[in-house]
Amino acid sequence: MNRRDFIQAASVSALASTPLARAAAPAVKPIRLGIIGAGSRGQEDLRHFLRVPGVSLSAICDIYPPRAQQVNRIAGRTIPCTASYAEMLARTDIDAVLIASPVSCHAEHVIAAARSGRAIYGEKALGFTVEDNHKIVDEITRSKVLFQIGHEYRYAAWVQEAMRRVLAGEIGRPTHVYAYWHRNGNWRRSVPTPDPGKKLEHLINWRLYRETSGGLGTELGSHHIDMANWVFGEQPASVLGTQSICTYNDGRTVGDNVQLVFNYSEGRRLVFSSITDNAKTGCELWIYGTQGSVQITIEDATFFYEKSKASNHPSSDHADSKTVVERGVVTGASYSTAGEMPYRGPGAKVQTDNAEDPTLCSVRSFVEAVRGEHPIDADVHVGFRAAIACSIAHDAVFAESRMPIPTLAT
Amino acid sequence: MQSRDEHPTSKHRKQPLRALAACLLPCCLALLALHLFAQQPDAPLQLFTTTHPAMGTTFTLYLYSTDPTEAAAISDEVFEQIDQSDQQLSNYRSSSELSRINRLAATQTLTTDPDTFDFLEQSLHWSRVSDGAFDITVGKLMKSWGFYLHQGRIPASSELATLRAATGWQKVQLDPQARTVHFTAPGVELDPGGIGKGFAVDAAVRILRADHVSAALLSAGSSTLYALGSPPHRDGWRISIPGPLPRPDELSSITLKDTSLSSADCTQKNFRIAGHLYCHIMDPRTLKPVEGRIQVTIVDPSATASDALSNVLFVNETARGLEILKAHAPEARALIVSGDPAHAHCTAFRWTDTIDQSHCTVN
Numbered sequence: 001m002n003r004r005d006f007i008q009a010a011s012v013s014a015l016a017s018t019p020l021a022r023a024a025a026p027a028v029k030p031i032r033l034g035i036i037g038a039g040s041r042g043q044e045d046l047r048h049f050l051r052v053p054g055v056s057l058s059a060i061c062d063i064y065p066p067r068a069q070q071v072n073r074i075a076g077r078t079i080p081c082t083a084s085y086a087e088m089l090a091r092t093d094i095d096a097v098l099i100a101s102p103v104s105c106h107a108e109h110v111i112a113a114a115r116s117g118r119a120i121y122g123e124k125a126l127g128f129t130v131e132d133n134h135k136i137v138d139e140i141t142r143s144k145v146l147f148q149i150g151h152e153y154r155y156a157a158w159v160q161e162a163m164r165r166v167l168a169g170e171i172g173r174p175t176h177v178y179a180y181w182h183r184n185g186n187w188r189r190s191v192p193t194p195d196p197g198k199k200l201e202h203l204i205n206w207r208l209y210r211e212t213s214g215g216l217g218t219e220l221g222s223h224h225i226d227m228a229n230w231v232f233g234e235q236p237a238s239v240l241g242t243q244s245i246c247t248y249n250d251g252r253t254v255g256d257n258v259q260l261v262f263n264y265s266e267g268r269r270l271v272f273s274s275i276t277d278n279a280k281t282g283c284e285l286w287i288y289g290t291q292g293s294v295q296i297t298i299e300d301a302t303f304f305y306e307k308s309k310a311s312n313h314p315s316s317d318h319a320d321s322k323t324v325v326e327r328g329v330v331t332g333a334s335y336s337t338a339g340e341m342p343y344r345g346p347g348a349k350v351q352t353d354n355a356e357d358p359t360l361c362s363v364r365s366f367v368e369a370v371r372g373e374h375p376i377d378a379d380v381h382v383g384f385r386a387a388i389a390c391s392i393a394h395d396a397v398f399a400e401s402r403m404p405i406p407t408l409a410t
Numbered sequence: 411m412q413s414r415d416e417h418p419t420s421k422h423r424k425q426p427l428r429a430l431a432a433c434l435l436p437c438c439l440a441l442l443a444l445h446l447f448a449q450q451p452d453a454p455l456q457l458f459t460t461t462h463p464a465m466g467t468t469f470t471l472y473l474y475s476t477d478p479t480e481a482a483a484i485s486d487e488v489f490e491q492i493d494q495s496d497q498q499l500s501n502y503r504s505s506s507e508l509s510r511i512n513r514l515a516a517t518q519t520l521t522t523d524p525d526t527f528d529f530l531e532q533s534l535h536w537s538r539v540s541d542g543a544f545d546i547t548v549g550k551l552m553k554s555w556g557f558y559l560h561q562g563r564i565p566a567s568s569e570l571a572t573l574r575a576a577t578g579w580q581k582v583q584l585d586p587q588a589r590t591v592h593f594t595a596p597g598v599e600l601d602p603g604g605i606g607k608g609f610a611v612d613a614a615v616r617i618l619r620a621d622h623v624s625a626a627l628l629s630a631g632s633s634t635l636y637a638l639g640s641p642p643h644r645d646g647w648r649i650s651i652p653g654p655l656p657r658p659d660e661l662s663s664i665t666l667k668d669t670s671l672s673s674a675d676c677t678q679k680n681f682r683i684a685g686h687l688y689c690h691i692m693d694p695r696t697l698k699p700v701e702g703r704i705q706v707t708i709v710d711p712s713a714t715a716s717d718a719l720s721n722v723l724f725v726n727e728t729a730r731g732l733e734i735l736k737a738h739a740p741e742a743r744a745l746i747v748s749g750d751p752a753h754a755h756c757t758a759f760r761w762t763d764t765i766d767q768s769h770c771t772v773n
Contacts, residue, residue: 040490050523050589051507066620073616076524076589190483190621250479299505355504355513357497 028054029371034094034118035060036085036109037101038067040189041123045098045150047074048360052367061088064203085109089116096370099123100150102206103214107132110147111139119146119370121363125214125222125390126383130406133387137408140380146369148376149383151226152362153296157354162294162301163230165350170303172291174231177270179224179286181216184279186248187256208252210398215254216274217241217397218390224285225262226378226386227296228270231287235385236262236270238404241396247277260393263402295347298358302347384408453477455625455642460485464496465607467631473618474625474641484621488614488628495610498526499602501549512549512600516593519585527589529602529609530582536605536718537579539738543725544718545694549599550576555699557690564683570697577694604691607634608672608717615713633673634717637666653769654704654751661756662707662745662765669741670713674720675705693725700725704747704754710739719744728757735759 031054035042038060049055060071060081068081082088089097089112096119099109107127113120120140126149127133140147153159166174189204206212207219214222229235239262243255256277262270285296292305354361362378369376389405396403453476460482462469469492475481500506507526514520522530533546550573556563565573576597583592602609607630615636618626625639627647637647646667653661654675664671676689689699706723710716719739723731728746735742743760747770754770765772 044494047523047525051521051526053521053588053590069620074523074525076528185486186482188479188483188486190480190487192622193477193480299503356510357505357507360510 030095031055031367031370032058032093032095033098034058034088034091034096035071035098035100036062036088036113037099037105037123038062038071039064039100042098042100043070043074045100045121045123045359045363046071048357048363049098049367050075051360052364055367058093059088059091061085085112089113089118094118096121096146096366102212103218104128104206104212107135110136114139114143114145114147117143117145119366121148121150121366122383123150124226124383124386125218126380126387128214128218128391130388130391133384133391134408137380137384146366146376147380147383148362148366148369149378149380149386150359150362151223151378151382151386152358153223153227153298154230154378154382155361155365156358157352157356157361158299158301158350159227159296159358161350161352162296162303165303166231166287166289166294170292171287171289171294171305174287174289175268176288177224177228177231177285178288179221179228179270179272179284180281181220181224181272181274181283182279182281183274183276185276186250187276188248188250205252208250208254210253210394213254214390214394215243215397216256216258216276217243217260217272217393218387220274220283221258221260221272221393222386222390224272225270225389226382227285228262228264229382229385229389232264232268234264235407236264236389236405238263238402239389239393239396240400240402241393242400243397246275255397258397260397262389262393262405301350303350304345304347381408456481457641458482458485460489462489462492464489464492465500465610465630466502467607467633469631470627470629472627472629473623474639475623484618484623487621488617491614491617492610495606495613499529499606499609501599501601508600508602511591512598515582515591516596516598519588519590519592521588521590524589525613527584527586527591529605530584530591530600531586532609532714533600533605533718534579534582534584536715536722540718540722540726540734542579542694543731543734544604544721545577545579546600546602546605547577547579547581547598548604548692548694549601550597551692551694551697552601552603552690553599555688555690555692562683562688564688573697577697604721605714605718607631608670608713608715611636611670611713611717633720634670634713635672636670636713638668640667651707651745653766654747654754656751657769660766661747661769662761662763664709664743664761664763666709669709669711670716671707671709672713672716672720673705673707674724691721691724702748702750704749704751706744706746708735708742708744710742715739716742732757732759 033049035046057075057079060068060079063083072078097113098121099113100123101109103125110120110122127136187207191201191204195201202209239260241260243258245256248256257275260272283298287294292303295302368374392403392405455474455476458473458475458481460471471485471488473481473484497506499508501508503509507522511520536544537546554565554569554573575595581593581595581598583594611628611630611634614628615638618638623638625641627635627637629635640646646665649664649666649671650660651662652658674691691700693700703724706720708716708719708723722734723744723746745761746757747754749755756765756770756772758765758772
């Protein structure tokens with residue numbers, strides 16, 4: 001008896017004997033997945049999907065053959081693999097489709113999956129071009145299939161709690177969101193050699209080329225745009241952008257750093273920065289309001305508060321008013337370090353019971369929606385409002401001019 | 411408001427990848443086949459070294475490649491995998507899968523992913539065959555002795571009695587069919603410390619093999635490492651095993667190819683009270699730090715196995731530890747140093763390389 005056989009025999013017999021095990025026997029509706037695009041992000045999504053009871057993987061679609069072996073490892077068994085999404089969608093053992101292909105293929109894959117009638121978990125950004133985004137919304141609306149966009153931060157417990165407090169007015173009126181995703185790495189994936197014509201280079205490193213990638217503003221910034229949309233209750237109206245290649249002069253045609261300013265109504269703004277040669281700041285987002293700030297990271301959220309402005313309002317019953325004329329004003333030093341550089345203090349961390357990974361929370365919610373337990377939260381419209389801003393920002397960083405962002409026609 | 415037609419780039423931007431994808435499938439297959447046979451004979455192999463902090467230590471990758479760009483890309487891939495393992499197994503990250511299991515598995519039967527389930531299976535396997543000398547459930551025990559946050563202390567005997575109820579691999583139940591884990595007692599906490607780095611190294615080595623790397627050495631803070639292939643014109647990677655402190659000069663050296671090595675000693679994680687040294691390696695059966703062992707070095711094709719077995723050999727009496735190797739690790743070799751540094755003795759098991767006997771008496 002080998003190790004796996006022993007564990008299987010021993011633990012099954014032990015578990016089957018307990019009342020708890022019998023009570024815990026899966027009563028959930030099985031959800032069988034197909035995956036289109038099984039690269040690094042697709043594999044990470046899949047890993048989390050397989051932590052949800054009742055979820056299994058039926059088929060893989062990827063045009064790069066090594067992905068099948070990588071996915072088989074994650075799935076723990078050999079999964080049928082095809083390079084044709086039409087062939088995969090023709091299978092009868094798929095309930096839902098995970099789409100994690102390059103962004104420039106999203107529209108083609110999402111529309112095909114929607115026409116097959118399957119529920120869809122689509123990675124961000126929703127679509128690559130303005131036209132793509134509109135087409136996806138049109139098809140999802142027409143086909144009435146469930147669609148959830150992979151803006152997983154919407155499902156993290158600490159993000160939900162922080163946003164609840166922000167929208168309840170805890171930091172006053174939010175006016176600015178400053179968001180950073182700073183890394184230290186060339187964003188490049190390994191390419192087998194030889195690679196004549198650099199075909200594999202363009203297939204594997206699609207993120208580095210303007211024709212197939214929205215660059216850092218889309219691939220990393222779409223999460224932050226979605227969060228700002230949530231804070232301000234709308235999508236941005238226009239964007240200013242710029243980028244350059246500062247460190248990685250390796251033939252890429254998107255910037256290795258990008259800076260974007262998204263303009264919302266009433267002068268409110270999202271400022272997004274991404275650099276790839278220094279990771280000090282990491283991934284974080286600050287919401288600045290008139291009475292405080294909140295810092296949101298991939299692991300937690302922390303509130304900070306402005307000093308009270310109440311003392312700036314003239315008051316006739318101030319305590320000093322009664323004595324200052326009789327007793328006079330005492331002279332002294334005026335310098336106060338706190339006034340010059342106010343120390344923000346350690347902040348008040350958002351306390352939640354749930355520390356689960358945002359992607360696990362997101363995919364579990366999707367599975368529950370497919371089972372009919374509740375509606376989708378991050379739906380196709382949420383995806384549209386972030387992706388349409390990405391599409392325009394992608395052009396804005398090359399044009400370096402202010403560009404308007406279209407809304408969804410109603 | 412700008413209309414859709416005001417974006418000329420939007421109409422044709424997506425065509426390149428789609429067209430590329432259409433013609434790429436046969437190209438991919440052909441190129442991959444070609445790659446298996448075609449090397450670049452003219453470009454000399456160079457050794458590239460990259461370091462990366464993860465799992466509470468520093469990983470180092472020594473990689474032979476003909477191309478700096480390729481070396482950088484492979485290094486990134488390897489360390490991305492290491493980070494993924496860290497995110498999966500860390501008991502210091504509240505969002506890790508292992509932390510989720512620790513939080514929930516006592517109150518529910520928890521579904522996990524196949525890779526994490528494989529980790530749990532391997533952990534329980536070594537726990538079972540070692541009669542608990544290695545035990546994945548020492549999380550509470552490590553915290554109680556203060557090793558979790560480097561604040562060493564001796565727990566009261568009443569505290570140890572409470573720990574007894576929350577320690578023991580038998581309290582972890584796995585169901586391979588449902589891929590679930592359940593703790594049969596409250597308070598059980600898994601600690602990946604004795605096996606997680608090996609599991610991460612094995613996962614990273616799979617990346618190196620998939621990338622057809624001919625020679626690389628991956629070291630997880632030097633306590634677990636894997637030697638893939640061999641450097642040019644060498645039989646393998648030379649590994650030096652230092653002698654017990656205070657004499658760190660070489661005790662033995664070994665040449666490794668396509669195998670792993672793990673070591674265990676108390677020099678990096680310990681505390682001293684009233685002159686007595688308390689080691690971070692616990693005997694889960696006594697709930698106390700191991701006494702009388704100085705260091706262990708073990709070679710095995712699986713880094714997961716060598717990592718776990720280094721604990722098994724460190725905790726068990728030497729004879730019992732070697733029985734376990736004979737029964738369950740047919741390719742393992744080991745060098746065990748016991749006693750006290752002034753009067754150390756070394757036990758060599760299938761260890762054919764020279765041992766400097768000025769460090770120890772060899773039996």
